[in-house]
Amino acid sequence: MTDRPDAPDAPEAPEAPEAPDEGAAVRDRLLAVHARLSRAERAAGRPEGSVRLLLATKTVPAGVVRAALSAVGELDGRAVVIGENRVQELVAKGPELADLATETHLIGHLQSNKVNAALRWATCVQSVDSVGLAERLGARATATGRPLDVLVQVNVSGEPTKYGVDPDDAVGRAVAVAATPGLRLRGLMTIGARSPDDAVVRAGFALLRELRDAVLACGAAGTADARELSMGMSGDLELAVAEDSTLVRVGTAVFGTRPPPA
Ligand SMILES: *Cc1c(COP(=O)(O)O)cnc(C)c1O
Numbered sequence: 001m002t003d004r005p006d007a008p009d010a011p012e013a014p015e016a017p018e019a020p021d022e023g024a025a026v027r028d029r030l031l032a033v034h035a036r037l038s039r040a041e042r043a044a045g046r047p048e049g050s051v052r053l054l055l056a057t058k059t060v061p062a063g064v065v066r067a068a069l070s071a072v073g074e075l076d077g078r079a080v081v082i083g084e085n086r087v088q089e090l091v092a093k094g095p096e097l098a099d100l101a102t103e104t105h106l107i108g109h110l111q112s113n114k115v116n117a118a119l120r121w122a123t124c125v126q127s128v129d130s131v132g133l134a135e136r137l138g139a140r141a142t143a144t145g146r147p148l149d150v151l152v153q154v155n156v157s158g159e160p161t162k163y164g165v166d167p168d169d170a171v172g173r174a175v176a177v178a179a180t181p182g183l184r185l186r187g188l189m190t191i192g193a194r195s196p197d198d199a200v201v202r203a204g205f206a207l208l209r210e211l212r213d214a215v216l217a218c219g220a221a222g223t224a225d226a227r228e229l230s231m232g233m234s235g236d237l238e239l240a241v242a243e244d245s246t247l248v249r250v251g252t253a254v255f256g257t258r259p260p261p262a
Contacts, residue, residue, distance in 0.1 A: 023067030029254045030055075030068050033237075034075045037248065040241035049076050051241055054083040054105060054230070056251030059258045062096035068254060069100055083107040083126070083249055087114040094121035107189070107230075107249060109163045112136045124149035126189040126230055129165050131176050138182035149186045151230055152177055154211060156204035157193035164190065170211045171218060178215075178222030187228025187246070188212050192236045201236050205229075205243035 038048045053075070057065050065082065072080045082097065084090040085108030094104070106122040109129075115136045118125065128134050128150045141148035152174045155164030165173045170188065178185035190208045192201045208231055215226045232240025234253035241248070252258065 022064060023070075025256070026064055026068045026254060027071040029256070030071050031074060033250055033253050034078055036237065037078070037241065038076075040238040043238075044242045046241070049078045051245060052079040052081060052247045054081045054107070054247055054249040055254060056083050056085070056107065056233070056249045057093070057255070058085040058089060058108070058251065060251075060255045062093045064255065065093065065097060066100070069102060081105055081247075084122075087118045090121045091117050115140050119144065119148065124151070124186065126151040127153045127163065128177055129153045129163055129173075131173065131180075134177045134180045134183060138180040141182035147182055147184050150177060150183050151187050151189040151228055152185070153189045154208055156190045156207045157195075159194060162191055167207055167211060171214050174215045174226065175218060175220040175223060178220060178226065185215075185222055185226045187226045187230065188215070189228075189230035192231065192233065192240065198239055202239045202243060205231050205240050205245065209244045
């Protein structure tokens, strides 16, 4: 800058547009989801705080995820994990969130050529739906010396747009996955039916619970810890908790509406 006394005043920096405090909004919505879960747990006669909350963070920048996680201390001990759909986002945000030590799950469809990248950041893959994928995951986990938690994804609604094994094949597939070296079968995952009828959605969740119980009862090697029921999202988490969900996956209700896919 110049010292000349007659220099015109430097133009003022334009006012920053009033940035909505997205972090505060996200924290408020996270607390609201926690309250919904607590109500659903009470209604189902289940201990409050027993259902884990997975933050579905697809398209959400790392800074916003961090804002949400900063409020975890206010959730009365409810456990929170991160869930990514795409390996590309997992790899991009992984380093930015690594210091938080929050468990990260992969919840989207996984192509076998992305297994190595996925396992650098994910501690659990919820979307196992084929024995081939299980074998590649198990081989990689064995090579890294770090056993991998997995869930078998089941398509309870039979909707053709959804991934997951057919319910009729679910127990057999789970037994095969449980026997795969390097993998620890933790349970089952599903995406609820896209239906306005609560009874239809709930029946799908009840089916996943029955399949999980059948896996636990079958006595096959590696199935004894397959208790997880990953089911319930922003629109149907109450129905899932009523059917024994142990982990709900919530995106929109915490982060707001996502931009439409490109
Ligand atoms: C996006 C997503 C969710 C969260 O869905 P919302 O309706 O935004 O809560 C849960 N599970 C999977 C597999 C998802 O892709």
